[in-house]
Amino acid sequence: MTASVRRTVRRTRMAIRRFGLPVMLLFGVACVAVTWADPADFQAMPGLWRVVLRAVSNGHAGPSRVEWHCVNEGDDPWARFAALPMPAPQCRRGDQHRSSTALDWTLSCAGMPAPSGHGRVEFDTPEHYTASISLQGRGEVLQVEGVRRAACTGPSD
Numbered sequence: 001m002t003a004s005v006r007r008t009v010r011r012t013r014m015a016i017r018r019f020g021l022p023v024m025l026l027f028g029v030a031c032v033a034v035t036w037a038d039p040a041d042f043q044a045m046p047g048l049w050r051v052v053l054r055a056v057s058n059g060h061a062g063p064s065r066v067e068w069h070c071v072n073e074g075d076d077p078w079a080r081f082a083a084l085p086m087p088a089p090q091c092r093r094g095d096q097h098r099s100s101t102a103l104d105w106t107l108s109c110a111g112m113p114a115p116s117g118h119g120r121v122e123f124d125t126p127e128h129y130t131a132s133i134s135l136q137g138r139g140e141v142l143q144v145e146g147v148r149r150a151a152c153t154g155p156s157d
Contacts, residue, residue, distance in 0.1 A: 008017050015049065032086075042079075042098070043123055043126050044123055045071045046072050046075070046151075046152070047149070048151065048152050051068070051069065051144060051146045052146075053065045053067065055141065056140045070152040078103065080094065082119065084133060084144060087107070087135055087141045090110035091107050093105045093107060093119065094108055101123045102121060102123065105119050106118050107119060109135070112135070112136065113136065117133060117134050127148040128146065
């Protein structure tokens with residue numbers, strides 16, 4: 001190895017020692033920052049969703065009802081995924097909390113103590129979610145499962 005190659009190797013090693021730790025720390029911070037999801041960036045894929053709803057009575061799920069709906073990029077997840085049938089017409093959703101993969105809310109129903117119940121939509125992948133609504137004294141009253149099936153192909157989807 002020539003003297004100039006040895007000097008180059010030595011300078012490179014010193015530069016790595018001098019700048020390597022700060023660069024590695026900066027890279028590590030950037031990686032951690034990427035894993036923190038902004039709740040406004042809801043992690044559900046747009047497309048055609050097949051939604052299966054089951055009413056639950058006395059702990060037993062009833063027959064399923066299938067609905068289809070198209071979710072577009074930028075749609076409000078509260079309107080598209082948490083718009084579940086209320087257990088009674090006098091129930092209203094309130095105290096809403098949202099993360100990048102879940103929607104949680106409480107229910108207030110006339111004639112029942114507040115809060116009367118709660119609901120939750122949780123995504124385990126951007127293409128699959130489960131949801132439920134529970135009432136105080138009755139337990140779970142609705143089970144929901146949604147699966148993205150395809151891209152939306154037109155305005156009539």
